[in-house]
Amino acid sequence: MSSPPSRGLFTILVLLFATYVFGKFQGGFVSWFIFYAYLPVAAVSLFQYFFGLSGVTVTRKVDKTRCVAGEALEVTLVIHNPYRLPLVYLVLKDHLPAKLKARTSGPELVVHPWFKRAFKVTYQIENLPRGSYQWQRLELLTGNWFGLISCSKTVEEKQTLLVYPRYQEIVSWSFGNDLHSGMVRAARVKKSEETASVIGARDYAPGDRLARIHWKASAKSAGLKTKEFEHQVSHDVMLFLDRERQAYGDAEHPLFEMAVSLAASLARYALKHRFSCGLVSYGQTPVVLPPRRESEQLYRIFEHLAHVKADATYAFGNTVLREVVHLPRGTTAVMLSPVLNKQMVMLLADLSYRKMKAAFFWIKGGREATPAEHQHLLLLHKVGIPVYTIASASFPSRLSRSEIDASFAQTPS
Structure with missing residues (x-):
């Protein structure tokens, strides 16, 4: 394809004709040298005009x-x-x-x-x-x-x-249960299984040891079942990502990127330490990834987090109440949200009243907390809900409840 098609071609042909006529009538070495010097230029230009980049x-x-x-x-x-x-x-x-x-x-x-x-x-x-x-x-x-x-x-x-999403290495994460600490060792878990009571059975997941299989329950069902120990219940973590557009004001707000990055980091930590981890993410399409502990679960979570936007119109509190009833016994519901208001406090207090384990990550950003938000923090502290304040994209590698508690005592004047 040539551009412009007619003027360029016309100019080349006119110059070719002019040099030929000049050599024909003038004669001599110089006139014909001009014609033959221009001839390859015209040939290449005509080739480009007719064939262009067709073979490239x-x-x-x-x-x-x-x-x-x-x-x-x-x-x-x-x-x-x-x-x-x-x-x-x-x-x-x-x-x-x-x-x-x-x-x-x-x-x-x-x-x-x-x-x-x-x-x-x-x-x-x-x-x-x-x-x-x-x-x-x-x-x-x-x-x-x-x-x-x-x-x-x-x-x-x-x-x-x-x-x-970008993720950070978390060294330890403790919110009142030391089994979430990075210092847990496999030998300690195995020893505690030997002394803990079996409180139920769940579906077999790839990576479960043979000794954990509940043979009696498996015989009564269509597939393999795995024993669920008393201490094991606390290994399950379900992340609830707030994607409500109203909470951020923009589908690609920096606070939302912080929330997504934090969710990826927590999921990576949990699965790295052999905890079951799932994700509840309600946007234009509700997505629920049930808690699992196999390595493929991390790819499922990261794959989803790569696509998410803050595009939900469904209230985050309703999302939590709708899905929390389906959680396995003893699963810790981890909320990630930039909103800290009366409704959020009531939601978390309700979970605590139901004897459900919960933790709240407040994606605050660099702004200062308002007096009302300080009061909400104090109320959550009294109820016993672990709260983590995320002020920047680079959060501490050691997520410790005690560090957060110290700030609660500072009641605003």
């Missing part, structure tokens, strides 16, 4: 298709030119999603391949934001020496990229 192929390669937010992605464009005619310049435009385009100096690149038949160019996308991305088109543009002929070509080259 381009392939996009990325060094990884799964990343973590904040990482860099290297993108390589491999170009192959089947013709031996030179490309004086080549402009490559990679049509990236808007959020990625803003984080790279490209993706419009200019190279001068000349007679190279195969070459590559590379650019980087820095500080990847969380999300799922797809880009499809590549645009190539070239022309001749004098700009008389320009050719463009669009290549459909699909690419998908999934960016998981």
